[in-house]
Amino acid sequence: MTVIEQQHDEFVRLTGPLRRELLTHCYRMLGSLQDAEDLVQETYLRAWRSYGEFEGRASLRTWLYRIATNACLNALRHGSRRVLPAGLGAPATDPTALAPRQPELPWLEPIPDERADPAAIVNGRAGLRLALIAALQHLPPQQRTVLILRDVLAWSAEEAAEVLGVSPAAVHSTLQRARARLDRLAPDADEIAEPTEQEQRELLDRYADAFERADIPALTRLLTEDAVWQMPPNPSWFSGRSQVVGLLTARLHRKQARLIPVRANGQPGFAMYAAGEAFSVQVLTLRGPAIAEVTAFHDADLVRRFGLPARIGH
Secondary structure, eight states, rough: OOOHHHHHHHHHHHGGGHHHHHHHHHHHSSSSSHHHHHHHHHHHHHHHHGGOOOOOOSOOOHHHHHHHHHHHHHHHTTOOOOGGGGGGSSOOOOOOOOOOTTTTOOOOOBGOOOGGGGGOSSSSSSSOHHHHHHTTSOOOOOHHHHHHHISSOOOOOOHHHHHHHHHHHHHHHHHHHHHHHHHHHHHOOGGSSOOOHHHHHHHHHHHHHHTTTOOOOHHHEEEEEEEEEETTTEEEESSSSSHHHHHHHGGGGGSEEEEEEEEETTEEEEEEEEEEEEEEEEEEEEEEEEEEEEEOOOOOOHHHTTTOSSSOOO
């Protein structure tokens, strides 16, 4: 075995275990699983090319994070922030007349729990809940980066300053602005009353059964009064139980739906099949014994990214 081959084997052995957490980091930064995968691949290519020059003054993990963070910042300079329909404007008022789909918009994407860093699948500011990821996308790239480095990764102000090429004092002031803005955009996770594990199972079972049977009265009983329903790439979204029920009444009976449980962003969800064809991935936000929000990503390709087939028997 040549020296280069030995060095490559060492690189793979040392850096391979960090891939999932780097993917999670890039996903937080970019709001897109596909973009995050591309940037992690770029990070590993850059790291391998520079591995011979790595002197160990910082840990290998910190070194890789610096490469990944700078790659993400460069991508953010040339792209648009990822959005959900609720971040575009007021809710729709006619469930029977949806706006045209807009697949060209840079929509936020979910991340399957099995692809994410297990340590990140928790509540709170270091978590992966959809509402938090959506809120992060509203922060300017510099604020987003500082908040993730300081509050999620627990880097020092000096380390964050080195990555960004600014002073530690600038990092402190940027972090304060980022925290204040995030507090306005995303609810504190500690205030989200999660159901117990048994309550959650029962709630999800009732929801799947009612959805597949298009049982509107049963679905109505499962929703909170202020329930929200979003369905990118359609920009229309609906707020309030009556509006969501109106949408389900108008559209659900046409679907011949089948739901298969999945988990995304640390939240329960379902892959939905319509007449046996992959149709969408639903990510649910639960509050107490009810469903507070459903974000239904109408993208058949997402279903396959959750390791599920394009079609099933029905």
